[in-house]
Amino acid sequence: MFGHDKITKTVQIEGMSCSHCTKKVEMALKELPGVKSVKVVLENKKAEIVSNKEIDDETIKRVIEEIGYHVSNE
Numbered sequence: 147m148f149g150h151d152k153i154t155k156t157v158q159i160e161g162m163s164c165s166h167c168t169k170k171v172e173m174a175l176k177e178l179p180g181v182k183s184v185k186v187v188l189e190n191k192k193a194e195i196v197s198n199k200e201i202d203d204e205t206i207k208r209v210i211e212e213i214g215y216h217v218s219n220e
Contacts, residue, residue: 158218
């Protein structure tokens with residue numbers, strides 16, 4: 147390992163209905179420490195988070211719920 151490891155997590159999100167929603171989720175998740183990139187796709191209701199350190203699932207869920215959306219366990 148070279149210290150450049152990336153951790154990718156995919157999260158199912160319910161409640162998004164437009165591109166404004168996806169931008170809101172992206173901006174909120176990018177605030178988390180260690181996050182390198184976030185890609186939210188409205189059509190499949192998923193967010194892909196790439197980070198350089200482990201981020202607790204509960205932390206991700208809390209951030210998403212604080213802005214009015216829900217994490218689905220599908």
